[in-house]
Amino acid sequence: MGESQPIVMISSYPPRLCGIGTFTEEAREFIQKANPGREVLVISHTDGSGEGVFPIIDMSRKDWWVPVANKIRGLRPYAIHLEHEYGLYEYVDPRGYGDGNEGVLSLLSALSDYPTVVEPHTVHGRLTEFEANFIYQMCQRARIVLLKCHYQKWRLDWNFMGRGWATPRNIMVVPHGARPDRRWGIEDVPQLKEEIGLNRFPYLGEHIIGLVGWIQSNKRWDILTSIWEEVHDLILQESGQDWNLLAAGSMRDPNHLRDYEEYRQQVEVLEQKGLAHYFEFIPRGDIYYKVMAVCDFIVLPSIDETQSGTLARIISLNKPFITTAPMEGLTAQTLESKGGLLFTTKAMLKEQVVRLACDEDLRLELGDNLKKYLDGVVSWDVVAGQYNEAYALARESVDSGRPIELPLEF
Template structure:
């Protein structure tokens, strides 16, 4: 980029409408990483964030958050649009997942988009081939108001086109991951309590029933018989929205299963929301990462992408995102809700050292294309094009 063009673009200002830390939410983390990486490019002015709050939530946000929307208060959406219209913001990036917004299938977001007079680029975190009519209607309205729609996979793009969104309106930008070093797990394990000399399996993320953790636990007895140094780390607290309705019921069920199978020395729960640097360290200490999601239509998984970015051998159920990014022998797919399939995959990777190491190298090399710096650059180029047009 020339100095003259950079001087021109630095006048532009982006606002991000999303959940945002300290709210504990995958999309909040995604947005924070995108904002930080975009700032480091030095192309735009200091951004603003319009933060989505769930019912009765109060957060101590950083200074980038200039406006807050209460999810279930419809007038907040219109008022936020008025605020953006009167500001120096040149473009809004909407980070969309239906559950973030109020109304049926999050329809209140269209109250914001109806009034907004600035261009919008919408990033879709949830796209399903089997949306019910109301969800399709909300999605089509978002697409109508958006200058561009960002999807994270080719599969998501194909699904979106079945809802009459033209291919020319869709941009594919993969989910970002931290740019971390490719290291031998055995070099990291001694720095983490209890992991020295262990074979480490892990799963991380906000806990909910859809994660399928119980199937990994059920898979372990046969693995432990062959490999008694196995430790399975379940990293992350219960999802805040799940905790509101059922407390820690799912985690307690998992703990009871561990006790029943006599796996207390082989399954460890880390019940907290880890800082990114802590999470990276645990990933680097991992020998096999397992993502046993029970959602076949899951089109975006930040936990999967982070494991790829750390260069891990990965076992996943064949949800849509995993099928695409783990193709060409970048990972192993197991069956949904089938602990025997997981057992077989774990043992296969532990018995075949070269297979595991080749998989690690392949997935790490593949992930270099979507480190946060590269993802932010693609977003910046897209924002620039939309502002200029």
């Protein structure tokens, strides 16, 4: 059982335009850094590619998990790390009926003799009956389950107790990782604007508020764009500064086309008045960070999110932010990091945007809080170390033949 055994991740993977795939690509980089003597390999869906990637998950097959299990046995892994999101593993039969992620449970059962770690990306505070049953069965089959927020762990206890079920004890909290190596300073902004082509728009002045990321129905850009002209004028009156709105991103799901077109139209109207700019780009890789880096702060008006890759990038850059509350993971990380402001009505959003734009000391304070939170809590370097702890516990469970029992949150 030497260091030659690989860590095998199971996930969607680029070039698929998928938030979980992008997450896994970044996580893999830092897991590899924390395990220089091991390969970190990926078993992906058939549209994944790259070195050390095996694109064999074929969701047109009900038994898609069988070749995955066979491949894993051949790789003789040190640990198996599965990234779970319901939509990634749902087999749909010719009638249009889904199997409720039965394949994931079958895969975990088939790999019961291996150290399995499952990282679910959707665990709501109030579970549906299906979600509760699936998570219960998943925890029974996996050696270690990783939740991203502490509230998810104590709410899971509440959800299960209310059903008369025993709460699983093999659950760790490991936060959504954030890069520690993308912190550009104010002096770098002109060069970054030039690199991504934003220097061609002179009305994008010294102070910019960002709406950045994938354009989806749940990322309600219109909440801010619909009041931006009034907000812009209030900031100008109070501070004498001419702030601009940068709406930047792209659509990845055709089902969101109507909202994408509506949001773009609103920004284009503002653009004609010199108050905003729309910048189309694929939110992935370095350009994602560079677009955010030219902004003074970010507004993240999501109305349906458990945790957010967009917020992880905001934290990476130590950018103050404003986001919706109460909103599960977004609210939890805002409170824990002390790096952002919350809103729950349009009037409150207007007030918070004006407040943050007009108070440079507050922006600096929030940014400093995010730096401390990044360095101490969510840096990928810290998170990769926690993954290694999870792998070690999973191996201990296999070797001892006993389940791991960790303390409850409360």
